[in-house]
Amino acid sequence: MTILLQLLVLLFIGPIAIGLIRTIGARLQGRRGASLLQPYRHFRQLWQKETIEPTGASVIFRFAPYVLLGTSLTIGAAGPFLATSDGLSSSSDLFVVVGLLFVGNIAMALAGLDLGTSFGGMGASRELTVSSLVEPTLLVSIFALSIPARSSSLDIICRTSLLNPQRLLTPADLLALGAFLVVVIAETKRLPVDNPSTHLELTMIHEAMLLEYSGPRLAIVEWASDLRLALLLGLIANLFFPLGIINHGVTAGHLAIAILALTAKVLLLAALIALAETALIKIRLLRVPELLSGSFILAFLSIMISFFVAGH
Amino acid sequence: MNASSYRIWLLASSVFTLGIAFAGGWLAIATLNGAHLSLNVNWLLPLAGLHLRIDPLSALFDLLTATIAVAAAIYMIAYFGRHVTTRFTLALMPVFVAAMLLVPMAATYYDFWFFWEIMAVTSAALVLTNYRDSATRNAGLYYIAYTQVGFALILASTAYLNAHSTTGFLDGSGSHLAVLSNTVFVLSLLGFTSKAGLLPLSSWLQLAHPEAPTPVSALMSAAMVNIGIYGALRIDLAGPQQSWWGVLMIAIGLASALYGALHALISSDIKRLLAFSTSENLGIIITALGAYELLRTTHFVIVAEIALAGAILHLIGHALFKSLAFISAGQLIDQSSTRDLNRMGNMIRRARLASTGYGVASLGATGLPLGAGFIGEWLLLQALIHTSTSAPILLRIVMPIAVALLALTVGLKVAAMTKAFGIGVLSRQRVPGSSETVRPTLARVAGATAISLLVLANLVFATVPSIVAPLYQRVADYLVPRGRPIDIGFSIMFMPLKGAISPLAIFIEVVGSAIVVGLLVERHIRLQGRIPSADLWNCGGGAPRIRMQYNSASFAQPLETIFGNALRVQEHTDVDHADPSGLIVTTMVYRRSRADIIATTLHRLVGAIIGQGSSLVRRAHPGNIRLYILYGAIGLLIIFMVTR
Numbered sequence: 023m024t025i026l027l028q029l030l031v032l033l034f035i036g037p038i039a040i041g042l043i044r045t046i047g048a049r050l051q052g053r054r055g056a057s058l059l060q061p062y063r064h065f066r067q068l069w070q071k072e073t074i075e076p077t078g079a080s081v082i083f084r085f086a087p088y089v090l091l092g093t094s095l096t097i098g099a100a101g102p103f104l105a106t107s108d109g110l111s112s113s114s115d116l117f118v119v120v121g122l123l124f125v126g127n128i129a130m131a132l133a134g135l136d137l138g139t140s141f142g143g144m145g146a147s148r149e150l151t152v153s154s155l156v157e158p159t160l161l162v163s164i165f166a167l168s169i170p171a172r173s174s175s176l177d178i179i180c181r182t183s184l185l186n187p188q189r190l191l192t193p194a195d196l197l198a199l200g201a202f203l204v205v206v207i208a209e210t211k212r213l214p215v216d217n218p219s220t221h222l223e224l225t226m227i228h229e230a231m232l233l234e235y236s237g238p239r240l241a242i243v244e245w246a247s248d249l250r251l252a253l254l255l256g257l258i259a260n261l262f263f264p265l266g267i268i269n270h271g272v273t274a275g276h277l278a279i280a281i282l283a284l285t286a287k288v289l290l291l292a293a294l295i296a297l298a299e300t301a302l303i304k305i306r307l308l309r310v311p312e313l314l315s316g317s318f319i320l321a322f323l324s325i326m327i328s329f330f331v332a333g334h
Numbered sequence: 335m336n337a338s339s340y341r342i343w344l345l346a347s348s349v350f351t352l353g354i355a356f357a358g359g360w361l362a363i364a365t366l367n368g369a370h371l372s373l374n375v376n377w378l379l380p381l382a383g384l385h386l387r388i389d390p391l392s393a394l395f396d397l398l399t400a401t402i403a404v405a406a407a408i409y410m411i412a413y414f415g416r417h418v419t420t421r422f423t424l425a426l427m428p429v430f431v432a433a434m435l436l437v438p439m440a441a442t443y444y445d446f447w448f449f450w451e452i453m454a455v456t457s458a459a460l461v462l463t464n465y466r467d468s469a470t471r472n473a474g475l476y477y478i479a480y481t482q483v484g485f486a487l488i489l490a491s492t493a494y495l496n497a498h499s500t501t502g503f504l505d506g507s508g509s510h511l512a513v514l515s516n517t518v519f520v521l522s523l524l525g526f527t528s529k530a531g532l533l534p535l536s537s538w539l540q541l542a543h544p545e546a547p548t549p550v551s552a553l554m555s556a557a558m559v560n561i562g563i564y565g566a567l568r569i570d571l572a573g574p575q576q577s578w579w580g581v582l583m584i585a586i587g588l589a590s591a592l593y594g595a596l597h598a599l600i601s602s603d604i605k606r607l608l609a610f611s612t613s614e615n616l617g618i619i620i621t622a623l624g625a626y627e628l629l630r631t632t633h634f635v636i637v638a639e640i641a642l643a644g645a646i647l648h649l650i651g652h653a654l655f656k657s658l659a660f661i662s663a664g665q666l667i668d669q670s671s672t673r674d675l676n677r678m679g680n681m682i683r684r685a686r687l688a689s690t691g692y693g694v695a696s697l698g699a700t701g702l703p704l705g706a707g708f709i710g711e712w713l714l715l716q717a718l719i720h721t722s723t724s725a726p727i728l729l730r731i732v733m734p735i736a737v738a739l740l741a742l743t744v745g746l747k748v749a750a751m752t753k754a755f756g757i758g759v760l761s762r763q764r765v766p767g768s769s770e771t772v773r774p775t776l777a778r779v780a781g782a783t784a785i786s787l788l789v790l791a792n793l794v795f796a797t798v799p800s801i802v803a804p805l806y807q808r809v810a811d812y813l814v815p816r817g818r819p820i821d822i823g824f825s826i827m828f829m830p831l832k833g834a835i836s837p838l839a840i841f842i843e844v845v846g847s848a849i850v851v852g853l854l855v856e857r858h859i860r861l862q863g864r865i866p867s868a869d870l871w872n873c874g875g876g877a878p879r880i881r882m883q884y885n886s887a888s889f890a891q892p893l894e895t896i897f898g899n900a901l902r903v904q905e906h907t908d909v910d911h912a913d914p915s916g917l918i919v920t921t922m923v924y925r926r927s928r929a930d931i932i933a934t935t936l937h938r939l940v941g942a943i944i945g946q947g948s949s950l951v952r953r954a955h956p957g958n959i960r961l962y963i964l965y966g967a968i969g970l971l972i973i974f975m976v977t978r
Contacts, residue, residue, distance in 0.1 A: 073859045074868045078762055080682050085852060092848030099843065115835050117712055121703040122844065128700070128752050135756030135884065138679065139870050143884020150752055151892040154745030161741035165719050165734065173832035174719055233871055237862075238855050311896050322738065329723055329730040 036248035037061035039292035046296035073237035086133035105268035134231030145230025166324040197324035204317035259287035347424040351407035358435035359400030382444035392438035412781035480538035487525035530562030537933035543609035548664030556657035580628025587621030595746035602886035641717035648710025655698030658788035662691030680763035
């Protein structure tokens with residue numbers, strides 16, 4: 023029950039978070055921008071449009087969007103977003119979560135390569151370049167988080183920080199948070215790694231793989247991408263600031279609080295992303311490794327602090 | 335040799351290989367069920383006689399070899415039916431399989447060396463099957479040199495052990511270890527890791543595997559490399575010894591893993607890519623064994639057993655997905671008549687089953703969830719992150735670095751495997767023509783059977799790893815006869831520490847939700863009416879040409895540039911001008927070269943040492959007969975002193 027509710031909440035927060043990022047971005051640039059609900063309207067529009075199948079599309083092209091959504095839904099169902107321990111705890115391991123995110127990336131990269139267009143190949147190549155460098159940072163920052171909890175299970179990490187709130191905001195935790203933020207920005211393909219609002223071949227990563235999708239399938243891909251943004255922001259929110267999450271005993275009141283807390287935290291983070299994106303410019307693809315190795319070093323320092331500085 | 339007699343030879347060889355594989359598998363299963371099997375024939379082999387015995391550790395490796403051999407024996411009908419070879423090669427196949435099964439059964443050092451050498455020689459002869467090709471001759475030469483250097487190292491170190499051991503080789507685990515010194519450990523580890531395709535003695539692997547016939551590559555890459563791990567487990571890791579041994583193994587393992595993943599990423603030869611992937615996965619296994627040794631010597635016994643479980647499950651997973659990868663790659667190569675990924679394309683329509691098999695194997699090789707390689711890597715990562723903050727400083731330094739490098743490896747190998755599948759199997763067909771030649775039914779059935787069996791085995795292992803739980807349990811009880819902290823059931827968990835995953839649940843969640851959503855959406859699309867087909871988008875520039883698609887090199891280019899230092903990438907652009915002022919360009923040639931640092935450095939070093947040595951020897955040969963008589967006298971003196 024909680025799992026379904028959690029999935030629904032995440033499925034709805036995702037598009038709103040994107041809408042919020044776009045609205046705030048527009049306001050900061052002096053435009054009025056579309057409403058927060060524009061992503062939903064976009065989905066409805068795509069859902070009603072006809073599907074055009076590009077020549078030479080194989081099974082992989084047809085089913086990649088569903089694999090992307092399937093992996094995202096699994097993470098959404100298993101992770102501690104509203105409640106700990108009530109999720110499908112056997113798959114809420116952080117390594118599984120990272121692996122499933124990666125499986126989704128692979129599905130889309132294969133769809134990009136399937137048709138043999140230059141754009142699809144370019145997008146797939148860049149996507150995997152970025153995500154194969156994101157992976158180490160993600161795993162090392164997970165390691166940093168799992169040291170105090172003595173486990174890589176998301177539920178246990180959340181519960182440990184709920185029980186010892188003084189652990190939060192230690193240097194180790196802040197460094198891991200910094201690393202995690204960079205990773206999330208790279209993984210969700212936001213500025214400065216990718217510019218999701220352009221369709222310019224020089225800058226595209228994610229969008230280049232989707233050029234041949236249309237209609238309901240495109241809607242699925244976009245909704246899955248929005249869901250992934252919500253998932254990653256939700257993970258930051260709950261791993262570093264686990265306030266409001268239900269620890270045991272689910273009641274209606276608790277659920278309402280948990281939903282409100284999650285929404286508020288995710289939207290706050292989305293607003294921060296919007297602010298950052300206004301201040302930043304996109305960097306060249308070959309400079310991205312510098313950004314990622316920087317965050318990798320932050321995560322590594324965080325581990326070293328946890329291991330070597332007394333008091334942990 | 336006429337066609338019908340060839341076919342009889344081929345079938346006989348295949349059936350014989352199958353029989354040997356089944357016999358080996360049956361012996362292994364009987365041992366795992368508690369039987370104590372041994373064979374002593376004193377007169378059969380020179381020096382020491384034939385002494386065979388199977389214990390649970392041997393049974394694990396025999397069972398793996400037998401499983402791979404069954405698939406390879408079926409597949410060889412398809413392969414050698416198409417690529418006609420000699421009777422000699424056909425006759426060697428069962429001998430090779432038998433040797434690989436007998437090495438783990440050897441009960442004395444003499445038998446161990448004997449079967450090891452049979453395995454080495456038959457495999458070398460099999461690599462040289464197409465010896466008329468100069469690339470094959472070159473690869474065979476490298477392989478023979480490396481495998482003999484490896485054997486010399488093993489012989490030197492274990493001969494010392496043999497001389498100091500009162501009991502035999504398999505008689506009671508660890509009885510030979512009182513004298514396992516640092517030198518013996520390092521030498522034997524080098525020898526065994528060279529067979530497993532690990533740095534620094536690994537250059538043979540990426541040369542020999544692509545050139546060998548595909549059934550042989552499958553056997554070498556999925557089964558023979560394991561025998562190197564067997565040697566390390568049997569001789570080097572029989573008891574906890576010194577922490578730095580574990581650190582050395584972790585260093586060798588991680589270096590090989592990173593090196594293999596990086597080179598797999600830039601290879602465009604499909605079999606060479608898989609060979610590098612073998613190097614990388616065996617690197618992960620030896621890293622797990624190193625962690626096992628390191629944690630045992632520092633008395634973190636529970637975590638050590640998790641590392642051991644990671645090593646064993648990854649060993650099983652690797653054997654399954656790598657044999658499938660080689661066999662389905664063999665079918666893809668036959669279908670497209672090329673090993674170059676850049677000349678394949680659209681195989682998913684031209685060879686459906688082989689493409690599926692290759693896809694399943696690639697997913698396994700990425701080490702991501704849903705694949706056969708995930709469980710082992712997950713266990714290894716769990717062992718690495720469960721280092722407590724009160725652990726010795728060595729652990730607190732080694733473990734985070736290991737996690738970081740392992741993660742980098744995973745990222746790179748995912749890119750490599752996606753490239754191989756996306757460029758080779760998907761994409762549009764690059765080279766026109768090469769159509770299916772009509773093949774005999776038997777060959778087709780054999781190829782399809784081998785692939786289907788392995789796909790099934792991979793899927794079952796990836797979703798329900800509990801089927802290997804009894805196997806693992808027996809081996810773990812034999813190696814670490816104390817508690818059993820790991821429970822491999824439908825979900826894998828370890829008790830005193832916290833952590834659990836359920837591969838089956840993940841599989842059901844992901845595949846189930848993808849199918850449900852997929853059915854709903856596709857039904858909606860069908861209900862909207864006919865699906866129109868449209869040309870690919872090309873910025874309004876007409877139909878995209880075939881050469882416009884990304885190929886293997888362009889796909890890997892960003893990562894290759896990023897890791898340019900490690901790969902020693904060198905780029906040259908030669909420009910010819912038509913006019914003296916250099917304004918009009920007639921031709922422009924772009925060249926890019928990459929050096930294999932390990933091989934070139936090692937070969938240069940060995941070459942330099944041999945050169946120095948031989949110039950010394952040459953100086954001692956001035957042609958003076960009195961000097962030669964003096965040499966003889968000194969030699970005689972030494973002999974008298976030694977044998978006195």
